[in-house]
């Protein structure tokens with residue numbers, strides 16, 4: 001507070017939507033690539049570049065046309081900070097599915113896109129965690145084996 005200018009809160013929903021074109025895109029997935037220190041040391045920047053290149057090639061990466069992306073794309077790709085997979089990076093999280101992939105390399109990206117994003121099948125060999133999680137590694141009651 002103090003001398004800082006108060007942020008102006010926009011309350012008009014139509015105005016908010018006009019200011020945020022992503023709200024008019026048919027978004028199906030949000031992919032996060034960790035760019036924390038440890039994942040960066042495991043080439044997470046290359047992983048993110050691989051996602052960007054492949055998603056652009058498929059025409060499904062949301063973003064500005066001027067940047068080679070698609071304003072009506074179905075995938076949002078962003079970086080994120082450390083999520084605790086530091087020893088087993090690079091970490092990639094896909095929502096709304098809540099799937100956390102470990103030890104992802106750029107060479108794994110085409111498979112994750114084809115299998116998970118396009119065909120809806122989790123890449124089991126890289127998937128280590130599914131949210132929500134009760135924190136119990138022993139719980140395998142639901143049939144899906146998330147233990148990589």
Ligand code: FES
Pocket residue numbers: 034035036037038039040081082083084085086087089090091
């Ligand atoms: S730096 Fe990526 S999970 Fe910690």
